[in-house]
Amino acid sequence: MKLYQDKKNCCGCGACGDICPVSAIRMTPDGEGFRYPQVDGAVCIRCGRCEAVCPMGRGETFADNQYFGAWVREEDARRASSSGGVFPVLAGYVLRRQGVVFGAAFGEGMEVSHQEAQNPAQLELLKTTKYVQSRMDGVYRRIAAVLKEGKWVLFCGMPCQAHALRRFLGRPWPTLITADLVCYGVPSPGIWGDYVKLLEHRHKGRLTAFSFRDKRAGDSGHTRAYVCGGKEYTTRLSADPYCGMFFGNFIIRPACHACRYCTVDRGSDFTLGDFWGIEKVRPEADDGMGNSLVILHTERAREIWGEIQAELGWFACEKEEILQPRLTGPTPAAKGRGVFMALRRTLPAGALFVLFERSRTIMGLLRR
Ligand SMILES: Cc1cc2nc3c(=O)[nH]c(=O)nc-3n(C[C@H](O)[C@H](O)[C@H](O)COP(=O)(O)OP(=O)(O)OC[C@H]3O[C@@H](n4cnc5c(N)ncnc54)[C@H](O)[C@@H]3O)c2cc1C
Ligand code: SF4
Numbered sequence: 001m002k003l004y005q006d007k008k009n010c011c012g013c014g015a016c017g018d019i020c021p022v023s024a025i026r027m028t029p030d031g032e033g034f035r036y037p038q039v040d041g042a043v044c045i046r047c048g049r050c051e052a053v054c055p056m057g058r059g060e061t062f063a064d065n066q067y068f069g070a071w072v073r074e075e076d077a078r079r080a081s082s083s084g085g086v087f088p089v090l091a092g093y094v095l096r097r098q099g100v101v102f103g104a105a106f107g108e109g110m111e112v113s114h115q116e117a118q119n120p121a122q123l124e125l126l127k128t129t130k131y132v133q134s135r136m137d138g139v140y141r142r143i144a145a146v147l148k149e150g151k152w153v154l155f156c157g158m159p160c161q162a163h164a165l166r167r168f169l170g171r172p173w174p175t176l177i178t179a180d181l182v183c184y185g186v187p188s189p190g191i192w193g194d195y196v197k198l199l200e201h202r203h204k205g206r207l208t209a210f211s212f213r214d215k216r217a218g219d220s221g222h223t224r225a226y227v228c229g230g231k232e233y234t235t236r237l238s239a240d241p242y243c244g245m246f247f248g249n250f251i252i253r254p255a256c257h258a259c260r261y262c263t264v265d266r267g268s269d270f271t272l273g274d275f276w277g278i279e280k281v282r283p284e285a286d287d288g289m290g291n292s293l294v295i296l297h298t299e300r301a302r303e304i305w306g307e308i309q310a311e312l313g314w315f316a317c318e319k320e321e322i323l324q325p326r327l328t329g330p331t332p333a334a335k336g337r338g339v340f341m342a343l344r345r346t347l348p349a350g351a352l353f354v355l356f357e358r359s360r361t362i363m364g365l366l367r368r
């Protein structure tokens with residue numbers, strides 16, 4: 001049995017694997033390094049739950065939206081986050097209620113997966129944007145178990161993951177808050193793994209930290225910084241080859257190029273993103289430390305917003321003022337994405353990065 005006909009119809013949320021009662025589904029990487037569900041026909045009992053949970057092509061009901069620009073007032077908290085730091089403020093709201101926060105973190109070998117935080121120290125790992133598709137194995141089941149204990153849960157992730165979670169749970173939960181992100185698309189975890197190996201080989205040491213959006217230069221997070229072999233390396237985000245492949249649209253999941261969550265209407269309580277263009281809308285708030293775009297979708301979100309507002313600088317705005325490309329349509333694939341991925345399948349791991357770094361002109365042509 002195949003759960004999708006075309007790769008653009010599987011976002012890799014992993015909810016099918018979590019819901020399967022006999023563990024017949026494994027998320028397995030393809031030649032591009034993205035995980036897809038593989039069903040073991042010998043184990044499958046044909047219950048149909050995997051097909052029923054899938055969020056792809058399934059609608060949700062949308063309520064009235066309200067639009068805001070915002071940033072956390074506490075300076076260290078803002079510096080530690082990628083945009084204006086609204087996520088940690090929402091997380092604090094849940095932790096104060098002895099709840100559990102789920103978000104993406106680096107783990108063993110710098111793999112990115114959703115993990116849980118029950119205290120401020122654990123929350124540190126969930127902060128900041130990781131430009132890698134996050135693994136969700138076991139997360140849907142774990143959230144269901146925490147909710148059944150009567151605890152508060154904040155889930156923050158991609159809109160497709162948040163939608164998959166709501167489908168997995170099957171009904172609204174009074175103590176569940178979902179926050180989804182404005183989403184450019186997710187890059188390949190396999191190619192990220194190749195990059196980690198390359199950096200460790202080059203610097204002869206372990207990669208222990210990677211910030212895709214370092215703000216120390218006060219440039220709204222357009223710097224990338226990492227620590228490898230105990231030494232720190234920083235450069236402009238655009239000069240990093242992995243980020244160049246991502247924003248050159250070579251290594252994004254096929255489903256992302258046909259994504260229907262690239263709109264302001266979502267089924268989550270909150271949508272969070274970067275307030276790009278704030279210099280035009282509120283120039284006085286543009287201090288180079290990053291600002292969040294916040295969309296409130298539900299009554300619950302409006303209630304929570306009222307309770308956390310004192311921790312934030314904020315202003316209300318119109319829909320037209322917050323619109324950015326990823327709220328009006330999906331990221332188009334690079335014209336040469338197929339050629340690029342064919343090279344990835346053929347070349348030894350790491351060689352793709354060397355080629356990318358040395359042939360930026362050719363890559364520029366492939367992008368068009
Ligand atoms: C791949 C990707 C693409 C993005 N594209 C855009 C975009 O085009 N436009 C835009 O305005 N914003 C985009 N964002 C969102 C933005 O970068 C910030 O994550 C968001 O504004 C929240 O920032 P913050 O300061 O409130 O919180 P932060 O403290 O920075 O927290 C970030 C939150 O994002 C979650 N997160 C981080 N990485 C991942 C991941 N790989 N998968 C799922 N969840 C993750 C964390 O769990 C955490 O909850 C993107 C984020 C990612 C991960
Ligand atoms: S049909 Fe049921 S048993 Fe078979 S893979 Fe799907 S969820 Fe598992």
Ligand code: SF4
Nearest residue numbers: 010011013014016054
């Ligand atoms: S549930 Fe998620 S991982 Fe499974 S087939 Fe659907 S989109 Fe793909």
Ligand code: SF4
Nearest residue numbers: 011160183185256259
């Ligand atoms: S672009 Fe769409 S399909 Fe891709 S990760 Fe984001 S929400 Fe999911």
